[in-house]
Amino acid sequence: MSEVIKTVNLWKVYSDGTKALKGINLVVKEGELCGLMGPSGSGKSTLLHLIAGLDRPTEGKVFLLGRDITSMGEDDLAEFRKNNIAFVFQFYYLLEDFNVLENLLIVGQLAGLKDVKKKALEILSFLRLEDKIKHKPNQLSGGQMQRVAIGRALMLEPKVLLADEPTGNLDLDEGKRIFELFKHLNQEKGITFLIATHNTELSKFFDRIVRIRNGILTD
Numbered sequence: 130m131s132e133v134i135k136t137v138n139l140w141k142v143y144s145d146g147t148k149a150l151k152g153i154n155l156v157v158k159e160g161e162l163c164g165l166m167g168p169s170g171s172g173k174s175t176l177l178h179l180i181a182g183l184d185r186p187t188e189g190k191v192f193l194l195g196r197d198i199t200s201m202g203e204d205d206l207a208e209f210r211k212n213n214i215a216f217v218f219q220f221y222y223l224l225e226d227f228n229v230l231e232n233l234l235i236v237g238q239l240a241g242l243k244d245v246k247k248k249a250l251e252i253l254s255f256l257r258l259e260d261k262i263k264h265k266p267n268q269l270s271g272g273q274m275q276r277v278a279i280g281r282a283l284m285l286e287p288k289v290l291l292a293d294e295p296t297g298n299l300d301l302d303e304g305k306r307i308f309e310l311f312k313h314l315n316q317e318k319g320i321t322f323l324i325a326t327h328n329t330e331l332s333k334f335f336d337r338i339v340r341i342r343n344g345i346l347t348d
């Protein structure tokens with residue numbers, strides 16, 4: 130199995146001197162559904178942002194699908210991210226003035242995809258949102274909004290999906306449905322996942338759990 134995510138001696142020291150990550154060596158293999166768990170402030174978001182190329186490390190390297198993203202320039206990194214990585218946040222970041230279908234169409238159109246509408250409708254049907262396509266985000270439940278955000282993430286067929294507390298705003302039942310969806314995507318589409326969560330009740334969905342404390346992996 131190939132290494133989809135690999136970090137080597139990854140450090141992040143913020144400008145105020147906070148050492149958020151202290152030499153993280155992590156490998157996530159192809160097809161894994163991997164959880165990242167640790168207390169508040171332990172470095173989960175920082176690690177996910179560095180792996181996604183949303184921020185740069187102070188020291189160390191991030192390899193994604195075998196490519197060293199730390200040495201890429203901004204344009205190459207943006208192109209690589211677009212083709213390979215999706216990120217799902219706790220707060221869904223949907224476009225409030227657009228309906229559900231349009232929220233997905235825009236992602237495909239900006240990326241210059243063909244058959245954007247067909248693809249968006251397929252994804253929305255997969256997510257069981259076909260009867261909500263004309264709704265605006267403020268007409269949806271939290272769980273439905275997160276499914277739309279996941280739908281946006283799926284438009285570009287990512288190989289890796291990173292998620293930072295994706296169920297942090299949802300009740301347990303909605304959270305379970307989102308994790309069932311992740312499991313389904315993992316099994317059906319072979320997407321590799323690294324998901325940060327506090328919620329120990331959802332940990333049963335993971336193939337493996339990576340634990341972090343004070344910027345260090347603990348097992």
Ligand SMILES: Nc1ncnc2c1ncn2[C@@H]1O[C@H](COP(=O)(O)OP(=O)(O)OP(=O)(O)O)[C@@H](O)[C@H]1O
Pocket residue numbers: 143144145147148149167168169170171172173174175176
């Ligand atoms: N931009 C920043 N500048 C300075 N310190 C920061 C910055 N962002 C995060 N930190 C600090 O880095 C450490 C790790 O934060 P991070 O957000 O990665 O933790 P986390 O595990 O995701 O926490 P939570 O579960 O509460 O979201 C914390 O001490 C935090 O205060």
